[in-house]
Amino acid sequence: MACNRTSTVSYSTLLLVFLLIISNAECRTNPNALEATTVVSCSKVYGAQEGDTCSGMGTNFGLSDESFLGLNPNINCETIFVGQWICILGGFGS
Numbered sequence: 105m106a107c108n109r110t111s112t113v114s115y116s117t118l119l120l121v122f123l124l125i126i127s128n129a130e131c132r133t134n135p136n137a138l139e140a141t142t143v144v145s146c147s148k149v150y151g152a153q154e155g156d157t158c159s160g161m162g163t164n165f166g167l168s169d170e171s172f173l174g175l176n177p178n179i180n181c182e183t184i185f186v187g188q189w190i191c192i193l194g195g196f197g198s
Contacts, residue, residue, distance in 0.1 A: 144175055148193035152184050165192040 162172035
């Protein structure tokens with residue numbers, strides 16, 4: 105009878121530890137998700153041409169690298185393709 109009670113306590117303890125680990129993992133949040141989302145409002149776009157680069161387009165339209173990338177947050181400067189819409193004038197909101 106004592107052996108059975110010991111195994112029940114051990115099983116219950118193991119189950120409790122497992123549930124605490126699972127609940128702790130489920131409660132973790134993405135710290136980036138807590139930040140305010142910045143919304144880009146684009147009022148003028150440009151269709152990329154062959155040979156265009158991020159820095160070149162930024163310079164041509166009077167934008168700093170930071171402003172250019174801010175207006176085009178999802179751009180991959182390594183894979184710009186002909187006809188890709190590039191935001192060259194706009195603003196930021198939240």
